[in-house]
Structures are given as C-alpha cells and as structure tokens.
Amino acid sequence: xxxxxxxxxxxxxxxxxxxxxxxxxxxxxxxxxxxxxxxxxxxxxxxxxxxxxxxxxxxxxxxxxxxxxxxxxxxxxxxxxxxxxxxxxxxxxxxxxxxxxxxxxxxxxxxxxxxxxxxxxxxxxxxxxxxxxxxxxxxxxxxxxxxxxxxxxxxxxxxxxxxxx
Numbered sequence: 001x002x003x004x005x006x007x008x009x010x011x012x013x014x015x016x017x018x019x020x021x022x023x024x025x026x027x028x029x030x031x032x033x034x035x036x037x038x039x040x041x042x043x044x045x046x047x048x049x050x051x052x053x054x055x056x057x058x059x060x061x062x063x064x065x066x067x068x069x070x071x072x073x074x075x076x077x078x079x080x081x082x083x084x085x086x087x088x089x090x091x092x093x094x095x096x097x098x099x100x101x102x103x104x105x106x107x108x109x110x111x112x113x114x115x116x117x118x119x120x121x122x123x124x125x126x127x128x129x130x131x132x133x134x135x136x137x138x139x140x141x142x143x144x145x146x147x148x149x150x151x152x153x154x155x156x157x158x159x160x161x162x163x164x165x
Contacts, residue, residue: 019064021084025105027064028083028090030057035070036079036092036100046072078112097124 019027031054038049054065071080077094088108092100095117103111135142146154 023060024064024068024083025087025090027061028068028081029092029102029105030061031065031068031070032079032081032090032092033100033102035072035081036077036094039072039079040077040094041099046070076112078109080109097122 034053035046035049038044038053044052055062057065068081068083071082071089072078073080079092079100080089081091082089087106090105091103091107091109091112093103093112093115094100095115097118098116101115103115130137131139134140
C-alpha cells in the first residue's frame with residue numbers, strides 16, 4: 001500500500017507536471033515566428049508584439065510562450081527561442097519580400113543561410129505608384145455605386161442571414 005502512495009505522490013509532484021518537449025518546441029517555434037513577423041513585417045517593438053501576438057493565445061501554450069527566452073538578431077534578421085538544453089533554439093529567419101520562415105526543430109543557426117530567398121536584384125514594387133494607377137491595375141477609381149435593385153437584393157440577403165440572431 002505504501003508503494004501506491006509513493007507512486008501517487010511522485011506523479012502529483014511538479015516534476016510530473018513539466019511540459020512535454022514537443023509542447024516546448026511548439027511554443028518556442030510560435031514565439032520565434034510571431035516575434036520575427038512582428039519585428040520585421042509589421043515594424044513593432046517587443047512590447048507591441050507581446051501585447052498583440054503573444055498574449056491571449058492558446059491556453060496550453062500561453063505560459064510556455066511567456067517563459068521562453070527570446071533572442072533577436074537585428075543584423076541577421078533572425079529570432080531564436082531556446083527551449084531545451086540538448087537542442088538548438090527554434091529559429092525564425094526573415095527574408096526580404098517573403099517574410100519569416102521557421103527552421104525545423106533541431107536545426108541550428110547555420111541552416112538559416114539555406115532558407116530559400118528571392119534573387120537579390122528583385123526589388124519591392126512602388127506600392128504608392130501602383131495604388132494610384134487606375135483600376136484594374138491599381139486602386140484609383142476602383143469603387144462604383146451599386147445599382148439600386150442589386151443593393152435591395154443584397155440587403156435582403158444579409159438581413160435573412162442574420163434573422164435568427
């Protein structure tokens with residue numbers, strides 16, 4: 001009987017509640033990807049990224065994500081999140097015009113150089129110039145008034161869709 005109590009006590013201890021390595025790897029990858037995208041796609045600082053992308057996430061990962069250390073390398077445009085002393089950190093790599101790519105679990109920083117990129121001579125288009133072009137090549141004059149009879153039919157359809165609310 002004593003063995004059963006000892007086994008139960010061990011299972012209820014904090015050691016038994018340690019997160020699974022797979023869960024830690026997922027949480028670290030999530031944090032690396034969202035910090036990378038927030039930093040270089042959206043131009044946010046860590047406070048904004050934490051508030052917008054790392055808070056209020058899937059409950060099983062919220063505490064893990066908050067506790068995992070993040071390292072941002074602005075020069076290399078990489079984000080690393082350590083999660084296991086025996087494995088390299090999860091790494092996300094930002095690429096011009098493509099955004100962030102996540103390296104697989106177990107890939108070290110040397111693999112970042114192997115992530116596909118666009119050719120160096122490819123430049124970002126001038127979006128302001130394109131937006132000013134007339135539709136359909138741009139957004140200028142891209143809106144028109146809906147015909148009254150079509151508007152009435154659309155309004156009726158939307159109203160019917162929300163009738164049960």
